[in-house]
Structure formats: C-alpha cells, structure tokens
Amino acid sequence: MVRAAVIAAALALPLPAMAAPATTATPPRRVVSVNLCTDQIAMALAAPGQLVSVSHLAREPQSSAMVAEAQHFPINHGRAEEVYLLAPDLVLAGGYGGASVALLHRLGVRVIEVPPPNSLQDARDAIAQVGAALGREPEAAAMLADFDARMAALALPTGGDRPxxxxxxxxxxxxxxxxxxxxxxxxxxxxxxxxxxxxxxxxxxxxxxxxxxxxxxxxxxxxxxxxxxxxxxxxxxxxxxxxxxxxxxxxxxxxxxxxxxxxxxxxxxxxxxxxxxxxxxxxx
Amino acid sequence: MSRAPLLLSLAALVAVLALASLLIGPAGAGPVASLKALWGGEGPLGIVLREIRAPRAVLAVMLGVSLGLSGAALQGYLRNPLAEPGLIGISAAAALGAVIAIQAGVSTLGLGVPAAGLAGALGGVGLILLLAGRGGSGLGLILGGIAVSALAGALTALVLNLSPNPFAAYDIMFWTMGSLADRSWAHVLTALPLMGLGWAVLLRAGRDLDALSLGEEAAASMGVDLGALRLKIVLGAAAAVGAATAVAGAVGFVGLVVPHLLRGAVGAMPSRLLPAAALGGAALVLTADIAVRLVMPERDLKLGVMMALVGAPVFLHLIWRTQVGK
The missing domain is CATH 3.40.50.1980 (Nitrogenase molybdenum iron protein domain)
Incomplete structure (x- = not known):
C-alpha cells in the first residue's frame, strides 16, 4: 500500500504542480505536518518535494508506523516559530494544535486541522481530507480503494456472537x-x-x-x-x-x-x- | 493490660482486618461467595481473591509490621518520640534507591530492588545519625529528616523525569505516597527475605534497648555493646523499611502513630513495645488500605493520604508536648 502510493507519487513526478486535474486551486508546494497522523497520511500521499517537514513523533518507533519513511524528511516539534521559519504554504495539524496552531493562523499561514480519528470512518475521512488539501485526490482515492479491498478480503463478521x-x-x-x-x-x-x-x-x-x-x-x-x-x-x-x-x-x-x-x-x-x-x- | 492479652487482642484485630481486606474490592461479590472462591474456587472470582486481594492483604501486614517495628526501635534507640522512618527521611531514601535500581534496568521481581531500597535506607539512616545523633534534640532530628527527605524526594523526581518512559513521571506519586494496589505474590516473595531479616534483627534488640532506656552508662555497665546495638538498629530498620518501600512506596507516619498509641498500654519498655508496635502497624496499614478502597474504589488513592490524615494531628500533638515540656 505504501509502495502503491510511492509508485503513484513517482508517476506523478513529471507533471508540473499546476497540472493536478481535480483541483481548481494550485496545490500547496511547501507542506509542513505537525501531527503524527497527518505526518503519516501526508508521507503516503504527497508528491515528491511537496512535504518539507514532519513531526518528531513520525520517527518514534513507539508511536509511528512509518519510521523508515520519516527518515527522509526533516523533523519539527510543532512550535510556531520553527514551523513559520520553514515558510510553509500549508500546515497540517491535528485537532489539538493549541497555541502554536492559533499563532500560525494569526501569522497568516494556511492551517488545515485534521481531527484525530475515532473510528474507521474517521480514518477514511482523514485520508480524503489530507488528499484534498494536498491536491492529491487520485492518490487518496487509490489508498481508500486499497483499504476497501483489504477490508472486503477479511470477510469480517456482521452479526452473531460477539466475544x-x-x-x-x-x-x-x-x-x-x-x-x-x-x-x-x-x-x-x-x-x-x-x-x-x-x-x-x-x-x-x-x-x-x-x-x-x-x-x-x-x-x-x-x-x-x-x-x-x-x-x-x-x-x-x-x-x-x-x-x-x-x-x-x-x-x-x-x-x-x-x-x-x-x-x-x-x-x-x-x-x-x-x-x-x-x-x-x-x-x- | 498485661502483655500477652494485649498481643493476643492485637493479633485478633489484625486477623479480622485482613479478612475484611480480602472481602472488599470493586468486584463487589458477597462475603460468602468470596470466601468460597478463596479456597479453590474456579473462575474469575477465585483469581480475584487469590491473585489480587490475598497478596494485597499479606503485603499490608508485612508493610505495617516493618514500619511499626522500625518506628518503635528507632524511637527506643534515639530516645526520641519523633523518630520515624517516614519523617526522618529513611523511607524517602529507600524509595530513591529502589527507583535508581528500577530505572537502571534491575527487574522489579528479583531481590535487586529491595536490596537497592536497603542501600538507600542505609544512606538515609547514616545521614540522620550523623546529623542528629543519639539522645540529641528533637529539633536536630526533624531538621535532619527534612533535609534528607527533601533531597531524596527531589532526586527521585529527577530520576523519574529523566526516564525514557513517559509513565515513570506519574510514578512520583506512588514513590512518595505509597500504595498497595495491584501488587502480586511476586512482590510479596521479593520483599519477604529482607523484611524478615530486618524484623528478626529489630526484635532481638529489645533487651538492649530496655537497658539503654536507663541511660548509656547504665546500659554499658549491664554489658550492652552500644556499637553492636547501633549496627543492629541501623541494619534492621534499613532492611525492613528498604524492602517495604521497594514494593509499596514510601508510607509515612505509621512508625510515629503506632508506638505513640501503644506506649500507654505496654509501658515504657522497648522490648514490650516492639512486638505490639509490629502488630499495631499491621492493623493500621490494613485499616488505611481498606479505607482507600472504600473512599474511592475505582481510583488508586494513595496510602500516604490516609496516613497523613491520621498521622499529622498526632505529630502536631507530639511537637506541642515537647514544646510544653521545655
């Protein structure tokens, strides 16, 4: 799945950023993620060079499922000052951004807050939301289709005895x-x-x-x-x-x-x- | 009251409280069903009784005996009613030793952590004897205790904050206030050898302490080896308090309150006070541990909270009396 996204990203490489077909606005060119979940979705979906920094948690094996991928990105600690100095045109944050996110808003940085997922449906919504924010809807759709295919393959029980x-x-x-x-x-x-x-x-x-x-x-x-x-x-x-x-x-x-x-x-x-x-x- | 009936009634009190401790808990089963489950009952209730509540009750008794005995022995040796493992910093020093060992990777279920508690406690006792001295003023003892407690507490917090484990910092409450929640038989077995050693050493010091209560010269003339006695008290208290703290955290005031309450009944003789204080300590810790479960069954309210509610007024009363006595 990660590989699929990477291949998709590689195929998209020759296209100039303005050519993303499904978005009307220009996709962001310098994206900084300050939240563990947006880190991982963005690493899976972003075009090469589009994501400029992920949070330090993305490299923590205790929290992150994408430690190896995160080695390729400079890390940040979610503080307003360091994030602002990275000159992002989009910041991806979780639902608990707090003072740093509020400050970035005031400084005129575009921030999209993706609430932490509390269900599988939330998880799907978060992937779609980050995909749209990055201008990478086709990649997000492919990731969700892969999700669905794997869930269908599991033949999950619908009723009956629930231990x-x-x-x-x-x-x-x-x-x-x-x-x-x-x-x-x-x-x-x-x-x-x-x-x-x-x-x-x-x-x-x-x-x-x-x-x-x-x-x-x-x-x-x-x-x-x-x-x-x-x-x-x-x-x-x-x-x-x-x-x-x-x-x-x-x-x-x-x-x-x-x-x-x-x-x-x-x-x-x-x-x-x-x-x-x-x-x-x-x-x- | 003469000696044997007092000890017997204290032992009966401990037995009743231990039984109550077995029957109280969030599982909320009736007493008859609980007792049936305790002896060979299959299923979850049997596991709750045998693996969760029984070790907790046993550990409460062991903790109380250690603290009561150490308090009585230290007070007899220093001839000062304010000497108590919690107040004079021995418990805090023991907690520091245990915390350092655990963060250094020593298994919590071996003998290493209680041994580290013993080492920490030895450091604490050593400092106190150096600072206050035998028969010295209560003020020196308390000031020394404050210094040792503050230093050990600060270093414990420092070590736990430096740990790579984010939950270690939450453990500061446990190490400074003490708790018996969710301990297992493994903890009982871990602590028992050193605790038992401490108890044996302290109980055997009773006669020498009796002689010492007549004054150092009188004791020496009666053939008491004061150097050996000091070593016994220091090692015994450090082993008992060190091992107890390593598995239950630092619990204060037990060694202060229990001898204070029982001294009227047994008279001034340390040899009589020691066994009574051991049983009284067990009864007090069991009572406090039952109380924390009755007040907040779903939360782990720390033992130290209960002990301070009982112990602080007694402590203030003792201070007031020493001031009036001057």
Missing amino acids: LAATWGANGYSSGGATLAGDVLRAAGFSLLADRLGMQGSGYITLESLVMADPALIVTGTPYPGASRAEEIVTHPALSSLSGRIVHVPDPLWTCPTPQLLDALALLATEARIAAGHPAGDTP
Missing part, C-alpha cells in the same frame, strides 16, 4: 467505543468491555473489574523503554490465570489512518474467529 475484548495498558487504561482502537475491535467482531461498563471514550478499568469480566481477548500494547510501576499492571500474574487469550498489538499499528491499520484489523479478526470457536484459516 468480549478489552485493550489493557498502563494504570489499567482501556480504549472505549468512541476510539479508533475500539472501532477496530468492533469491526473485527468483538464487543467491548468499555462499552459494557458504560464508558464513552477511553478510561481506566480496575484490575479486578477486568478479571471479573473474564474477556475472551485482552489486547496489550508496547511497553516503553525504561520501567514504570504504572505498566506493571499490564503483566500482573492474575491475567495469565484467565481463560481468555492475550495478544500484543503494537500501538503504531492502530493509532493513525495508515495501511498498517488493516494489519491490526486482520490480526484481530483472526483472534475473533479463534474466540468464536473457529480456528484460524477456517472460513466463518
């Missing part, structure tokens, strides 16, 4: 229904412990509540380097005494609208089949 699942992180943090991770789990065929407990967004679940719910699947993330007591709860021995399975899904896979999001979905769809009693590989 219980929960994500489980430091201090007992668990993704709620209105989050991208929650939506991916639901799409894979699970019901969410956070939904059952009446949580809207993400929140904290006590270890006892998690054990009592005895979910069919517990999804843990990547521990950070160094150590913390907050993360010790993730490996509490009580969890391995439970009957359900524990799988590890690295956070970068399902934080942002990247092609890797579908890898996370595929992995969890396999788990849903196992939890429902169909071994992996069976057609449900």
Whole structure:
C-alpha cells in the first residue's frame, strides 16, 4: 500500500504542480505536518518535494508506523516559530494544535486541522481530507480503494456472537467505543468491555473489574523503554490465570489512518474467529 | 493490660482486618461467595481473591509490621518520640534507591530492588545519625529528616523525569505516597527475605534497648555493646523499611502513630513495645488500605493520604508536648 502510493507519487513526478486535474486551486508546494497522523497520511500521499517537514513523533518507533519513511524528511516539534521559519504554504495539524496552531493562523499561514480519528470512518475521512488539501485526490482515492479491498478480503463478521475484548495498558487504561482502537475491535467482531461498563471514550478499568469480566481477548500494547510501576499492571500474574487469550498489538499499528491499520484489523479478526470457536484459516 | 492479652487482642484485630481486606474490592461479590472462591474456587472470582486481594492483604501486614517495628526501635534507640522512618527521611531514601535500581534496568521481581531500597535506607539512616545523633534534640532530628527527605524526594523526581518512559513521571506519586494496589505474590516473595531479616534483627534488640532506656552508662555497665546495638538498629530498620518501600512506596507516619498509641498500654519498655508496635502497624496499614478502597474504589488513592490524615494531628500533638515540656 505504501509502495502503491510511492509508485503513484513517482508517476506523478513529471507533471508540473499546476497540472493536478481535480483541483481548481494550485496545490500547496511547501507542506509542513505537525501531527503524527497527518505526518503519516501526508508521507503516503504527497508528491515528491511537496512535504518539507514532519513531526518528531513520525520517527518514534513507539508511536509511528512509518519510521523508515520519516527518515527522509526533516523533523519539527510543532512550535510556531520553527514551523513559520520553514515558510510553509500549508500546515497540517491535528485537532489539538493549541497555541502554536492559533499563532500560525494569526501569522497568516494556511492551517488545515485534521481531527484525530475515532473510528474507521474517521480514518477514511482523514485520508480524503489530507488528499484534498494536498491536491492529491487520485492518490487518496487509490489508498481508500486499497483499504476497501483489504477490508472486503477479511470477510469480517456482521452479526452473531460477539466475544468480549478489552485493550489493557498502563494504570489499567482501556480504549472505549468512541476510539479508533475500539472501532477496530468492533469491526473485527468483538464487543467491548468499555462499552459494557458504560464508558464513552477511553478510561481506566480496575484490575479486578477486568478479571471479573473474564474477556475472551485482552489486547496489550508496547511497553516503553525504561520501567514504570504504572505498566506493571499490564503483566500482573492474575491475567495469565484467565481463560481468555492475550495478544500484543503494537500501538503504531492502530493509532493513525495508515495501511498498517488493516494489519491490526486482520490480526484481530483472526483472534475473533479463534474466540468464536473457529480456528484460524477456517472460513466463518 | 498485661502483655500477652494485649498481643493476643492485637493479633485478633489484625486477623479480622485482613479478612475484611480480602472481602472488599470493586468486584463487589458477597462475603460468602468470596470466601468460597478463596479456597479453590474456579473462575474469575477465585483469581480475584487469590491473585489480587490475598497478596494485597499479606503485603499490608508485612508493610505495617516493618514500619511499626522500625518506628518503635528507632524511637527506643534515639530516645526520641519523633523518630520515624517516614519523617526522618529513611523511607524517602529507600524509595530513591529502589527507583535508581528500577530505572537502571534491575527487574522489579528479583531481590535487586529491595536490596537497592536497603542501600538507600542505609544512606538515609547514616545521614540522620550523623546529623542528629543519639539522645540529641528533637529539633536536630526533624531538621535532619527534612533535609534528607527533601533531597531524596527531589532526586527521585529527577530520576523519574529523566526516564525514557513517559509513565515513570506519574510514578512520583506512588514513590512518595505509597500504595498497595495491584501488587502480586511476586512482590510479596521479593520483599519477604529482607523484611524478615530486618524484623528478626529489630526484635532481638529489645533487651538492649530496655537497658539503654536507663541511660548509656547504665546500659554499658549491664554489658550492652552500644556499637553492636547501633549496627543492629541501623541494619534492621534499613532492611525492613528498604524492602517495604521497594514494593509499596514510601508510607509515612505509621512508625510515629503506632508506638505513640501503644506506649500507654505496654509501658515504657522497648522490648514490650516492639512486638505490639509490629502488630499495631499491621492493623493500621490494613485499616488505611481498606479505607482507600472504600473512599474511592475505582481510583488508586494513595496510602500516604490516609496516613497523613491520621498521622499529622498526632505529630502536631507530639511537637506541642515537647514544646510544653521545655
């Protein structure tokens, strides 16, 4: 998928910037992204030379699914001063730009804010939004078509028994229904412990509540380097005494609208089949 | 009250509180079902009782014994009612040792972290003995304690802020206030060897402390080796508090409040106070740990909050009394 976008970008290379057919306005020539998710969408969609900087998070293996690609771009830390000095004609920001984004607005820089995705639909919308902002609608459409093809190939369950699942992180943090991770789990065929407990967004679940719910699947993330007591709860021995399975899904896979999001979905769809009693590989 | 009935009733109190600790938690199961699940119950409730609540109750007892015993022994040795592991900085120094070890990559489930807690505590005790001295003024002890606590607390925060782990900085609350939430049997086994060593050393110092309460010369004339006694108190308190802090964080005021409450019942003899303070400490920590779960079952309210609510008034009362006594 990344490769497809890169090839698409390479094919578009000889065309002058003004020739993008679907846009009326001239596409931006110097784009700076200051948000992890817009970083990754822009790296997948932008024309060569169009993207001049991505945020430092794009190079963090703990957060980013595109660390290798991010090596090709200078990084920024989202501060208004450094971004302004890059002389961008478009800044891509997340929904929580705060003071820096407000300042860039005041300085007359064009800023497009792409809200962080809280569902698979949001993820699609973000890809389309960034594609339009970059004047790269065909590339965005190709990325979305690839998304759809891969989702269709997963033959995701639509109804039936939905085994219980929960994500489980430091201090007992668990993704709620209105989050991208929650939506991916639901799409894979699970019901969410956070939904059952009446949580809207993400929140904290006590270890006892998690054990009592005895979910069919517990999804843990990547521990950070160094150590913390907050993360010790993730490996509490009580969890391995439970009957359900524990799988590890690295956070970068399902934080942002990247092609890797579908890898996370595929992995969890396999788990849903196992939890429902169909071994992996069976057609449900 | 004579000695045996007091110890027996304290032991009974600890047993009742430990049982209550087993029966209270967010899972919200009834007491009968919980007790059935504790013995061989299959399924989630059995796991909650055996793997989450039982180690928590056991660790509360161990923490209380360590802190109560250390407080009573330090007060007997320094002959100062204000000597207490939390107030004079031993707990904070132990936390610093444990934090440095954990951030250096030592596994939290081996003996390394409690040993580092012991090393930190030794540093703290050493500084206090240097600054305040035996039989010195309460003022010197408290000022020394403030200095050691502030330094150790600041260095702990520094180490945790420098960690590459973003959650480490959130742990500052745990290391300065203490908590028993979500500990496991692994933590119990990790802390037990050093704690047990500390308890044994401190309990055996009782007779020498009795002699010391008559004055240094009298004690020496009765054959007490003061140098050996100091070593016992320092090592015993450092081992018990160091290991306790390594798994539960720094919990203050237990060693201050418990001897203060029990001294009336057992009289002035340190050898009598020591076992009573051990059981009393266990009862106090169990009570506080039950209280944090009753007040905020869904949150990890820190033990230190409860202890300070009880301990600070006692502390102020003691200060006031020492001032009046002058």
